[in-house]
Amino acid sequence: MKQFKPQPGFTVLAHKLALDPNATANRHLHSHGGAARAAYNWAVAYITAVWWQRKAEQSYGIAEDQLTEWRSWSLPSLRKASNEDKRTNPRFADWWGENSKEAYNTGLAGAAAFDNYAKAKSGRRKGRAMGIPRFKSKRKAHPTCRFTTGTIRIEPDGRHVTLPRIGRVRLHEDASRLRALLDAGHMRILSATARLDRGRWFVSFQVEEKHQLVKVARPDTAVGIDLGIKTLAVLADSDGVLGEEPNPRHLERAQKQLRRAGRVVSRRQGPDRRTGQQASKRWEKASRARNKIHHRVANLREDTLHKMTTRLAREYGTIVVEDLNVAGMGRNRRLSRRVADAAFGEIRRQLTYKTRRRGTRLVVADRWCPSSKTCSRCGVVKAKLPLGMRVFVCENCGLVIDRDANAGHNLAALAARTTGTGVAGDLDPAKAKSKPRGADRKTRSTRPRREAGTGRAGGTIPGPRARAETGDRQQDTGAQLVLQ
Structure with missing residues (x-):
């Protein structure tokens, strides 16, 4: 993803606003989110195919210098490869042009996870160990799309936003304050990210805003x-x-409702990836009711x-x-x-x-x-x-x-x-x-300690x-x- 450097006196901030899309806008948002997920899954398959090919060649005793070359996961190389593949791949030929190019760019940019995995394996990345990037499930993934070019603006009425290829979408809240900053030249929109989170669509504007310090009390x-x-x-x-x-303990207060909702879900026919069983309509309805409590x-x-x-x-x-x-x-x-x-x-x-x-x-x-x-x-x-x-x-x-x-x-x-x-x-x-x-x-704690070297991080636990x-x-x- 492109990193923006703010001008002197400005700082990069984000403003997250809730959306109230109509049926047409909701369909376009879901389409762009699905396109980003499909592009990401294509990138994962495109890169990991060489991994398995090299592993198979090594099992046949082929020399290291004669193995299939690695495929680059940089964004420019993935863009070039995807543009060549979309013309011949029947999966993309029918619907590729229905969405903005930013949707596919969002999915391809997510392949930076391979870079995080490689740095974690070599010890150049701090934090917990990273696993190999996996495919995103249509049922579990959060639809999201990031726009950096095209028409991105907050309408003068402060109650609508305009996104590329999606058009005019109504806001759930009033954004007149942000529109006033735009009119005064104190803020500039850099990008917009639409995301379905907790059952509602949100748009996050990455902006360059004039820095104004307010004295604390x-x-x-x-x-x-x-x-x-x-x-x-x-x-x-x-x-x-x-x-x-x-401590309000919101989760603890909702445990009674969650247990009741969980029992209802367990009695329905849910999905099973091992057998290919699809979830029933009653299971999906009960699952939405349970998720609503979590949200x-x-x-x-x-x-x-x-x-x-x-x-x-x-x-x-x-x-x-x-x-x-x-x-x-x-x-x-x-x-x-x-x-x-x-x-x-x-x-x-x-x-x-x-x-x-x-x-x-x-x-x-x-x-x-x-x-x-x-x-x-x-x-x-x-x-x-x-x-x-x-x-x-x-x-x-x-x-x-x-x-x-x-x-x-x-x-x-x-x-x-x-x-x-x-x-x-x-x-x-x-x-x-x-x-x-x-x-x-x-x-x-008084609980017995594990032996040295058995930690999850793979390091040696120091002594007292x-x-x-x-x-x-x-x-x-x-x-x-x-x-x-």
Whole structure:
């Protein structure tokens, strides 16, 4: 995909708007989404055909230099090959011209997944291991199409958009504010992406918008956010004010409806890929009813998180959060559903771009920073603090405080030591007592550990001494500042 570089004084943003297409527009949108999926599947078959051919040739003992040459998965080469194939392939000859060229370009650009797979295999790509790209199913894939050329605009009435080959589509919400920015020359549309998500069509405009900083309410105040399951977020700022964000637990509240809907789906004749059995109409109807519940839960969660993160980004000049191992927490079979419902990773992602947009700071505390074990009054660090102990009691100064509130105060004080802003609540390192063994590490689970080298990532799990040395080095830094 093409990356746009904004002009000086401008920044690249995205605005996501819901659509209310009529029957004709809905058919065109589905057609473009299906064309993009067909182009992607063609690219996967075109590239992997050589892989299997080389594997078969190697089984016959053919020399390496005599094997079939690899096919390039760069976008220009795939475009050239697809243009040659569409004239002779009977699958594409009948309907290829019904859609915009951007639909097929969207599918071919998705073949960049092969580049991610190759870099992951060679160790040049960070993150989890990538598998070989697979075909997209018509039943499971989300129809999507990205437009970069042609007529892309928001109509003057602010209630319609125009997309290439699709035409005029009504918006579900009023976009007069965006239209005013376009008329004033403060915004320019770069691309538009139509996508069917949660049963509704959306259009996302990638725009180049004039950057306007808005002063936050308390620019000299830092707030520490301790995320949890019982309480979604415990807030403690450098002035000592404490607040809580309750965990609405949208998924847990909908479990009764989901169980009932799941039983209805299980009693219907569903699809079976092994036997080729098609889903019945009653199964599809029951599946849509169940998906509607999931969509409502996702919408409620998204609304809750956006309201909380926007309020924090508008009020505080410095926000401190923990670097949680959300993937590891999700592997706990007792807490995985509640961790997924709380969406800790989404909270940090939203705070990252919202603080960058407002010119404020986001400080990420080190993963092994003992925020819960450290006394927020005297600085003494406990050796162990089990997760079941919800009240922090300091044996040195006698402080009795909620565990999460204590962590929030420590995170707020961490901002002063890390950024040098001079905000209140700084802890004097000279007052901190010597740390007992294990104080610089999170409390480990009592479950038996796996043997070294058996991790999913294929690496060797370090021993306790190696982790302790790593924790001591990380304790010196305390936190890492996200570059704005």
